[in-house]
Amino acid sequence: xxxxxxxxxxxxxxxxxxxxxxxxxxxxxxxxxxxxxxxxxxxxxxxxxxxxxxxxxxxxxxxxxxxxxxxxxxxxxxxxxxxxxxxxxxxxxxxxxxxxxxxxxxxxxxxxxxxxxxxxxxxxxxxxxx
Amino acid sequence: xxxxxxxxxxxxxxxxxxxxxxxxxxxxxxxxxxxxxxxxxxxxxxxxxxxxxxxxxxxxxxxxxxxxxxxxxxxxxxxxxxxxxxxxxxxxxxxxxxxxxxxxxxxxxxxxxxxxxxxxxxxxxxxxxxxxxxxxxxxxxxxxxxxxxxxxxxxxxxxxxxxxxxxxxxxxxxxxxxxxxxxxxxxxxxxxxxxxxxxxxxxxxxxxxxxxxxxxxxxxxxxxxxxxxxxxxxxxxxxxxxxxxxxxxxxxxxxxxxxxxxxxxxxxxxxxxxxxxxxxxxxxxxxxxxxxxxxxxxxxxxxxxxxxxxxxxxxxxxxxxxxxxxxxxxxxxxxxxxxxxxxx
Numbered sequence: 001x002x003x004x005x006x007x008x009x010x011x012x013x014x015x016x017x018x019x020x021x022x023x024x025x026x027x028x029x030x031x032x033x034x035x036x037x038x039x040x041x042x043x044x045x046x047x048x049x050x051x052x053x054x055x056x057x058x059x060x061x062x063x064x065x066x067x068x069x070x071x072x073x074x075x076x077x078x079x080x081x082x083x084x085x086x087x088x089x090x091x092x093x094x095x096x097x098x099x100x101x102x103x104x105x106x107x108x109x110x111x112x113x114x115x116x117x118x119x120x121x122x123x124x125x126x127x128x129x130x
Numbered sequence: 131x132x133x134x135x136x137x138x139x140x141x142x143x144x145x146x147x148x149x150x151x152x153x154x155x156x157x158x159x160x161x162x163x164x165x166x167x168x169x170x171x172x173x174x175x176x177x178x179x180x181x182x183x184x185x186x187x188x189x190x191x192x193x194x195x196x197x198x199x200x201x202x203x204x205x206x207x208x209x210x211x212x213x214x215x216x217x218x219x220x221x222x223x224x225x226x227x228x229x230x231x232x233x234x235x236x237x238x239x240x241x242x243x244x245x246x247x248x249x250x251x252x253x254x255x256x257x258x259x260x261x262x263x264x265x266x267x268x269x270x271x272x273x274x275x276x277x278x279x280x281x282x283x284x285x286x287x288x289x290x291x292x293x294x295x296x297x298x299x300x301x302x303x304x305x306x307x308x309x310x311x312x313x314x315x316x317x318x319x320x321x322x323x324x325x326x327x328x329x330x331x332x333x334x335x336x337x338x339x340x341x342x343x344x345x346x347x348x349x350x351x352x353x354x355x356x357x358x359x360x361x362x363x364x365x366x367x368x369x370x371x372x373x374x375x376x377x378x379x380x381x382x383x384x385x386x387x388x389x390x391x392x393x394x395x396x397x398x399x400x401x402x403x404x405x406x407x408x409x410x411x412x413x414x415x416x417x418x419x420x421x422x423x424x425x426x427x428x429x430x431x432x433x434x435x436x437x438x439x440x441x442x443x444x445x446x447x448x449x450x451x452x453x454x455x456x457x458x459x460x461x462x463x464x465x466x467x468x469x470x471x472x473x474x
Contacts, residue, residue: 036338037147039427040403058456060405062146062427063338 156331166230172245201380260306303347
């Protein structure tokens with residue numbers, strides 16, 4: 001399982017790539033493996049604003065539906081339309097082509113609350129052991 | 131792995147879609163040892179079987195299997211089961227895992243016959259090999275002539291030297307076999323089947339694809355389409371109710387209910403991308419009219435399908451329904467079932 005160093009992570013298995021005042025958000029390799037074959041992704045609308053950890057979308061696999069949570073408070077400035085037609089990208093390229101949304105970060109202070117790759121890998125190891 | 135009634139069960143191996151499509155086009159191997167087995171033995175075995183089941187077991191010959199159900203006096207389901215007749219004094223029931231103990235106690239409580247009921251679940255491993263290549267894969271491992279086993283028939287034979295009950299049954303909508311044998315041989319038989327089968331596309335299949343396969347074939351799942359709140363008329367299982375066979379538990383209630391039917395199980399497909407899931411409300415003309423019993427993407431049809439109980443007047447083909455998905459309503463329509471039927 002891959003946890004790229006350049007990403008930050010949440011306890012609910014989203015990854016975040018921060019570039020200045022925006023953040024690209026997706027779900028992690030661990031999350032996509034747990035879900036299995038992804039068949040549908042439901043996004044927020046561009047212009048919607050969310051608080052930290054507020055549910056802002058859903059990802060559905062054949063067997064289950066799972067909420068996606070907003071890792072940082074902010075406004076959605078872009079959604080990845082490719083996932084509408086090719087939701088399976090979430091399985092094949094979770095950290096690349098399968099980004100969900102781009103956020104305009106409301107409070108840059110929050111970035112430091114996210115987990116780094118090493119901390120996230122530990123969390124996954126604990127959850128997998130359960 | 132999922133915990134299921136004390137059994138550790140794999141939900142998926144390679145992925146539900148890949149496993150599902152392998153069963154439709156080639157073959158899949160399932161470990162379904164969690165299923166329960168109950169044996170009824172003694173001179174009045176048929177009497178007990180007839181008393182506790184709604185189908186007519188007197189029509190069975192040795193080596194034949196019948197889909198049937200155990201019912202409560204009010205006509206609702208204790209469980210749906212398979213009845214195998216070994217001979218007139220010996221029946222073998224395959225029952226749902228989570229119901230094994232309940233079924234065993236229920237049958238025992240009705241046993242006023244000269245016969246013995248035994249829960250033999252732990253004496254059997256149950257593997258299912260399903261799909262168009264199932265026979266070709268299994269045949270080299272047994273001297274039993276698999277081609278001679280009819281659908282819903284069974285034989286006793288050796289598979290790789292191990293004594294087995296081999297039945298032509300399944301829960302996928304495909305041709306295939308279910309093999310019961312002593313658990314100490316589980317790993318070897320599994321490995322031998324995989325060895326023989328991999329060149330014919332055989333892959334392991336978990337509970338996830340087992341569910342999508344049975345849903346496409348419109349086979350009922352206990353706790354979803356059938357339960358102690360539902361009777362066989364509602365579930366569309368009229369064909370397993372033989373009120374003319376003589377008295378049985380639930381019969382008088384069923385006779386009354388047949389003319390008072392108010393809801394029925396229908397298949398529907400979503401119009402658009404929303405996915406219906408178990409338990410979602412079904413609406414018509416702004417009113418909640420029912421509940422989804424099973425809903426899922428269909429890997430073979432590439433549509434989002436489901437089963438739901440709706441009022442009788444909304445059960446006709448093409449009737450428009452709405453399914454409530456996370457607070458929003460999405461259109462669906464009633465379609466004919468099974469969603470999938472194999473070409474014979």
